[in-house]
Amino acid sequence: MTRLILLCGLPGSGKTTMAKRLAAEIPAVRLCPDEWLAGLGVDLFDEQFRDKLERQFRTLAQDLLRLGQNVVLEFGFWSRAERDQMRDIGRALGAHVELHYLAAPFDELVRRLEKRNSEGAVPVTRELLIEYAKVFEAPDQDELDLFDVTASADRPQWS
Numbered sequence: 001m002t003r004l005i006l007l008c009g010l011p012g013s014g015k016t017t018m019a020k021r022l023a024a025e026i027p028a029v030r031l032c033p034d035e036w037l038a039g040l041g042v043d044l045f046d047e048q049f050r051d052k053l054e055r056q057f058r059t060l061a062q063d064l065l066r067l068g069q070n071v072v073l074e075f076g077f078w079s080r081a082e083r084d085q086m087r088d089i090g091r092a093l094g095a096h097v098e099l100h101y102l103a104a105p106f107d108e109l110v111r112r113l114e115k116r117n118s119e120g121a122v123p124v125t126r127e128l129l130i131e132y133a134k135v136f137e138a139p140d141q142d143e144l145d146l147f148d149v150t151a152s153a154d155r156p157q158w159s
Contacts, residue, residue, distance in 0.1 A: 003028065003070040004061065004090035008077040009102035010136055011124045012112035018100060019074040028070035031057045044122045058089070065093045078136045080143060087147060098149040101139050 005022055007015040016032065023030035033053050037044050044050075054075055061071045077083045083099060090097035104112070110126050117123040144150040 002065050002068055002093075002095040003098060004065060004086065004093075004095045005070070005072045005098045005100060006077050006083060006086055007072065007074045007100050007102065008083065008139060010076070010078075010109055010132055011129065012109035012116070013102035013104050014112075015074050015076065015102055018102060019072045022100075023072050026070050026072075028072045029064055030072040030074060031061060032074040033057065034074075038122070058086070062089060062093060065090065065095050078132075080137050080139070083139065083143070084146075096148040098151075099139065099144060099147040100151045101144070103138065106133070 003026065005019075005026075005028065007019050009015050016034075019030050019032065022028060033050055034044055036053060037046070037050065042049050057073065057075075061073060064071050073086065075082070077086070077099075087097045087099075106129070109129060113124045113126075113129065117125075
């Protein structure tokens, strides 16, 4: 049975590292908007373009699942509504749908982002992370139980 894997978490939580590992192990096609935006020379903060790209990735993911290919979506899935929608789409296509929620304490996220920023990545500042955290809807256990497979890090301890 095909697998649709959703990676959920804030910047710096380890989504890309896990996505690459899973894609290699399973194997699966990994779709990462940040990498595509950077590769196309588009500002990572261009929300309108990002929304268009993610819609295209959702369509591509459905096509791949229909062809029997496993897919890892590295979108962050900040809202419950996004996760519910992709779970329903995957199930309708007969796929096992997994949610991998990656969390880390706020100060650890900042540390990782500062390291990444120093290596030339598009900077995500502490202030921006604070704003992101305000809108991020972390999955609770009831939601995690809706997926075929889940992996969840400890709940973050916001400082």
